Amino acid sequence: MTQGHFRNGLLQRFDSETIKRLDLKAVDLPVNHEIEFPGNHIEHLFFIEEGMASMTTTFDDGSQVEVGLAGWESVQGASVLMGTKKSLNRVYMQVAGHGYTTTTSLAAQEFKRCSVFQDLTLRYLQAQFIQSAQTAGCNARHSVQQRLARWLLLCADRNGGRILPLSHEYMADMLGANRTTVTIVAGQFQSLNLIQYTRGKINLLDLPGLEKMACECYRVVRDHLTNLTEYDQGVGCTGQVSEQQLKAS
Template sequence: MNGPFRNGLLHRFDPKTIARLELRRVELPAKHEIEIPGRRVDELVFLEDGVASMTTCFHDGGGAEIALAGIESVLGTSALPGFKKSPNRVFMRVAGYGYATQTPMAQEEFNRCGVFQDLILHCNQALFVQAAQTAACNSRHSTQQRLSRWLLLCADRNVDRILPFSHDDLAEMIGARRSTVTVVAGKLKRLGVIEYTRSKIKILDRPGLERISCECYATVRDHLQ
């Protein structure tokens, strides 16, 4: 399989690496699960389109979103350091597609200690920074700042400024009550930075949204560049 690829990792691999991975295209509808807590990770997926969410799950069935991933990333890498089962839930927030490789092939390529390993480790580091920043943000910043940050991070990974999120989705993403999200989203709408319907949000004024957001957005964004 030859490029060009949109994925930030795939387009940096040489043709021999691409051939060894035996990539196949996979469609990724919204809510599709790529990693499930306690289950084996059978494949890695390089996103070409769409937005994925990484969440930590609790025994009561709830969860907290800790990171987002898009075309800059690869999903399923928890299998490469040797974890036999996934510690997190990873699923598609925004539908898209990608290229998948079987975990044994990825593991063999990772063990070659070349560019593949370097880029996978950099990707994992970026996810770690995002998760750590999310934890800090949740303890220090307002719901309005946190919502603005997540909208910006989602927009960075979605070429369309229209985001297919309901208020329930937003509440889950930032760990807030739905009623609180409704109030905050209404305020952002009155400020003219977004508009929304029942299940769609459109960013109207990105610079304005960046001013409302906290410093955590720039920290995560700059680390990905």
């Protein structure tokens, strides 16, 4: 495999030796495929090439609210490299796709090398934190109209297309909003020719128009993810770790 082979934004920037050491395995990611589940051990990292995953907080009554979206820019399961043994959130595929996996043990070894893998993984985890924090603030302060526009735009950015196989009920669950309210707002968007909705499918017709409807939270998350790879290489390192040091650790 060469870097040019990948669409994932992180894999594209790993050198050939890093790719080789990670021993990546191709994997299909169908709709509802569980990447992480609360209380389960994290055994693999997932690099999404195509498709879209949702990270949710699940409550005792079984309801869930989305705290983050992930697509081709992401690595999922990387919290294990921060010392997390069991997942705290549910992460599952919202839109089917495919990607690559590596084991947590191989990823941990690569992380200890203090190289581009560590730099970009930390940078992505920071971006994920910012997205979750911005989502929490958005849900508390902004209208359903603004939140739905923001969410649809973030979906489009990660899905790589304008057609989303999503229902009103699902969108309401992800936004933590009333389904009737979401249906009314989606109807307003359709009357303005911003979207076209058929059962279980949304076609995004006017992305600039949706951006005008969205709050500033979309821009904050989008811009941070756009700048994901503009990092200071080795910012958290004092130098790359040798093979001898790795074996001793």
